[in-house]
Amino acid sequence: MNEPRSDPAVAASPVLSSELLGFPPDARVLILNCDDFGMHHSINAAIIDSIEEGIASSCSLMVPCPGASQAMDLLRRRPEIQFGIHLTLVCDTAHYRWAPVAAKDKVPSLLDKAGELFLPVPDQRAQLLGQARLDEVELEFRAQIDAVADVGLTPFHLDFHCLADGGRDDILDLTMALAGEYGLAVRVWLEPGRRKARRQGLPVTDHDFLDSFSLGLDGKADRYAELLRDLPAGLSEWAVHPGLGGEEARVIEPDGWRVRRSDFEFLTSPSARDLLRQEGITVIDYRAVQQVWSRRGAHSG
Numbered sequence: 693m694n695e696p697r698s699d700p701a702v703a704a705s706p707v708l709s710s711e712l713l714g715f716p717p718d719a720r721v722l723i724l725n726c727d728d729f730g731m732h733h734s735i736n737a738a739i740i741d742s743i744e745e746g747i748a749s750s751c752s753l754m755v756p757c758p759g760a761s762q763a764m765d766l767l768r769r770r771p772e773i774q775f776g777i778h779l780t781l782v783c784d785t786a787h788y789r790w791a792p793v794a795a796k797d798k799v800p801s802l803l804d805k806a807g808e809l810f811l812p813v814p815d816q817r818a819q820l821l822g823q824a825r826l827d828e829v830e831l832e833f834r835a836q837i838d839a840v841a842d843v844g845l846t847p848f849h850l851d852f853h854c855l856a857d858g859g860r861d862d863i864l865d866l867t868m869a870l871a872g873e874y875g876l877a878v879r880v881w882l883e884p885g886r887r888k889a890r891r892q893g894l895p896v897t898d899h900d901f902l903d904s905f906s907l908g909l910d911g912k913a914d915r916y917a918e919l920l921r922d923l924p925a926g927l928s929e930w931a932v933h934p935g936l937g938g939e940e941a942r943v944i945e946p947d948g949w950r951v952r953r954s955d956f957e958f959l960t961s962p963s964a965r966d967l968l969r970q971e972g973i974t975v976i977d978y979r980a981v982q983q984v985w986s987r988r989g990a991h992s993g
Contacts, residue, residue, distance in 0.1 A: 742932070937952060
């Protein structure tokens with residue numbers, strides 16, 4: 693995953709996605725979405741703080757994860773927090789497992805030989821994408837979406853955990869169709885998917901997407917500040933991954949917790965908020981995006 697860079701094709705487009713949302717052509721608009729809500733308690737606490745006390749605007753819930761029940765409780769007590777569903781077909785580590793929401797015997801093509809979700813490493817990701825049946829992907833995605841509705845929560849968008857735009861064209865098409873059915877938006881950030889969405893008049897990021905795991909740890913706060921100063925006109929989206937980095941987190945993610953802690957420190961820093969104000973950047977959540985997708989009936993095509 694790469695840092696944002698200039699996108700000549702988008703720059704030449706007559707209408708920016710931010711304009712579809714009602715902003716003027718020169719507006720600099722940013723979605724700061726906290727991914728992995730529900731993975732574990734340290735992440736849950738950091739995400740809530742990053743939204744309530746920091747500059748983050750929304751989050752994405754991982755329904756199959758051990759911390760998902762707590763995350764949903766937190767959301768029920770905070771109806772003002774906008775969230776989406778972080779559609780999950782992989783499990784991040786072999787020592788901290790979660791399973792599909794659907795019964796395993798109903799989604800065997802999503803599982804490895806041991807009957808577990810694949811790890812998000814290149815060879816296992818390739819194996820998953822090579823064998824996953826679309827009907828079983830749909831069954832699992834619906835199970836994750838319905839589990840949220842069943843507890844009285846209303847998401848605004850769908851996105852993917854560790855599978856850019858779902859990892860396959862047919863999975864992205866399926867997800868866009870589900871979004872149309874459920875009245876949701878979809879995070880789409882690879883260029884083929886963005887072209888598909890634009891043809892339907894659907895707002896997607898106007899510029900290359902930023903995943904915070906792509907940034908180095910050294911000088912990270914300064915790099916974030918530089919990226920904000922250089923943020924172009926249009927709609928941008930960053931997937932950030934705040935975490936507190938406590939004992940639980942260090943056991944679960946011996947390396948990744950540092951990424952999460954550094955994200956948390958920047959998102960909740962006074963300098964980040966000051967910089968947004970100085971640069972005139974508007975931070976939004978997915979509400980406005982979802983409204984346009986819902987109006988357009990975002991079915992695959």
